[in-house]
Amino acid sequence: MQDHSPSVLAHGNNHSVDLTRTDALRAEVCSSSALSFLMEAHDGLSAAIAGRAGFKGLWASGLSIACSLGYRDANEASWSQLVDAVERIVGSSQLPVLVDGDGGFGNFNNARLLARKLRERGAAGIALEDSCFPKLNSFVGNRHPLADIDEFCGRLRAVKDTVANELVLVARIEALIAAHGMNEAIARAHAYREAGADAILIHSRSSSADEILSFADAWQNRLPVVIVPTKYYRTPTCEYRRAGISTVIWANHSMRAAVAAMRRVCGRIFAEENVATIEPDIAPLEDIFELFSYDELAEAEARYLYPNKLQH
Numbered sequence: 001m002q003d004h005s006p007s008v009l010a011h012g013n014n015h016s017v018d019l020t021r022t023d024a025l026r027a028e029v030c031s032s033s034a035l036s037f038l039m040e041a042h043d044g045l046s047a048a049i050a051g052r053a054g055f056k057g058l059w060a061s062g063l064s065i066a067c068s069l070g071y072r073d074a075n076e077a078s079w080s081q082l083v084d085a086v087e088r089i090v091g092s093s094q095l096p097v098l099v100d101g102d103g104g105f106g107n108f109n110n111a112r113l114l115a116r117k118l119r120e121r122g123a124a125g126i127a128l129e130d131s132c133f134p135k136l137n138s139f140v141g142n143r144h145p146l147a148d149i150d151e152f153c154g155r156l157r158a159v160k161d162t163v164a165n166e167l168v169l170v171a172r173i174e175a176l177i178a179a180h181g182m183n184e185a186i187a188r189a190h191a192y193r194e195a196g197a198d199a200i201l202i203h204s205r206s207s208s209a210d211e212i213l214s215f216a217d218a219w220q221n222r223l224p225v226v227i228v229p230t231k232y233y234r235t236p237t238c239e240y241r242r243a244g245i246s247t248v249i250w251a252n253h254s255m256r257a258a259v260a261a262m263r264r265v266c267g268r269i270f271a272e273e274n275v276a277t278i279e280p281d282i283a284p285l286e287d288i289f290e291l292f293s294y295d296e297l298a299e300a301e302a303r304y305l306y307p308n309k310l311q312h
């Protein structure tokens with residue numbers, strides 16, 4: 001699948017009726033028996049690059065989007081800023097986008113409004129986590145109060161009633177993050193399944209995959225399981241295949257790569273007052289022009305701006 005085609009640039013996307021991406025995400029997360037991978041994106045550029053790398057789907061990361069806007073991952077960015085960022089991600093790729101909806105920015109009403117807006121902007125799915133507003137990134141500090149199960153199920157049901165099957169609904173369990181233990185995590189998974197979730201995201205801050213593997217063992221794939229191996233990054237993916245995990249999210253690696261690269265380049269240019277030595281280490285301008293199909297613009301100019309001029 002060409003991920004940044006001129007037709008996207010020229011015609012845009014009919015978000016409200018085109019469910020192709022939702023179907024594609026559902027196939028990756030819910031139907032495929034193969035392990036799927038979603039790559040983090042936080043803007044049009046990172047989305048375009050992930051598509052070119054070969055990924056079949058994107059994760060619109062709350063942490064990375066907040067970071068790119070200069071905010072903390074603590075609901076400092078508003079739901080409308082998230083929706084705008086998602087529109088850019090959707091617009092520069094043809095891949096399905098699973099959006100990190102945090103806790104839905106409030107109660108059931110905020111969550112269903114967010115879902116409706118995300119569907120309008122072309123998202124393929126929403127992940128809702130059982131945190132309280134304002135949330136705090138799962139890896140920061142030790143204060144992660146869990147939402148009441150019934151209240152959170154109300155959020156899931158409201159989203160399902162609003163967008164039906166037009167968005168894949170992933171229910172994210174923060175019970176292990178909040179140190180409530182495996183029984184609580186499994187109880188929540190059952191409740192979220194009853195409430196209409198299409199998949200369960202089990203999150204962990206452990207440096208080993210043992211926690212999520214024992215969850216998968218106890219859960220027995222009653223719904224597909226999605227994981228985020230940010231802290232247990234050493235585990236080889238064959239372990240996830242063996243455990244029957246559905247989908248791995250590489251949640252923040254483009255953003256962190258950009259931070260490391262920008263820091264290195266800024267430091268060197270500042271110190272050396274010279275950009276000559278850096279040139280081999282940065283993307284050539286031609287790469288940028290190619291990534292965003294500047295040739296399509298030239299062709300369109302020939303068609304629309306100078307239709308009567310002879311082409312050379």
Ligand code: SPV
Pocket residue numbers: 060061062063064073100137138139228230251252
């Ligand atoms: C995100 O990418 O914003 C996530 C994953 O929610 S994590 O940062 O691991 O909580």
Ligand code: MG
Pocket residue numbers: 061062063073100102
């Ligand atoms: Mg997040």
